[in-house]
Amino acid sequence: MAKTNIDRFDEMSAAIVAFLYDRFPAREYVSPEIAGLSVPEYGPYDPETGGNKIISGEIDPETPFFGSTLSWLAEAEVLSAKDNRHFSNTYTLTASTMKCLRRYSQGDGGETFGVMLSESVRNGDKEAAAAILNQALTT
Numbered sequence: 001m002a003k004t005n006i007d008r009f010d011e012m013s014a015a016i017v018a019f020l021y022d023r024f025p026a027r028e029y030v031s032p033e034i035a036g037l038s039v040p041e042y043g044p045y046d047p048e049t050g051g052n053k054i055i056s057g058e059i060d061p062e063t064p065f066f067g068s069t070l071s072w073l074a075e076a077e078v079l080s081a082k083d084n085r086h087f088s089n090t091y092t093l094t095a096s097t098m099k100c101l102r103r104y105s106q107g108d109g110g111e112t113f114g115v116m117l118s119e120s121v122r123n124g125d126k127e128a129a130a131a132i133l134n135q136a137l138t139t
Helices: 005-023 063-075 095-101 113-122 126-138
Strands: 041-046 051-056 079-082 090-093
Touching (some): 005 063, 090 095, 095 113
Antiparallel strands (some): 041 051
């Protein structure tokens, strides 16, 4: 059965938040690679075309959805975005998100939601990671 947009959103959100949690408080560029999407390799800037040519690989068809997820998380104040003008935005977790992730889960061995989320993402368990993030942000 195909995943719903909400399922895809939850899984990508979990990957994004876990990535930033592991690097907190640093502001980071968030690549689609962190959600398991393929990213092309670009060559140097070409002033004639005003862009960079793709040297190898392709843009994953899920990349626009990833970008929308990242934007929504920033608009909903789960993340803090910093516009770097001509470069890509950088992100960090907001204080309220960190507060949620630093809380301890009841009955899960005394781990914080943030630690549980990071471990689930590292282990490739997307569904568990999505459920942990949802629980952390709603309880």
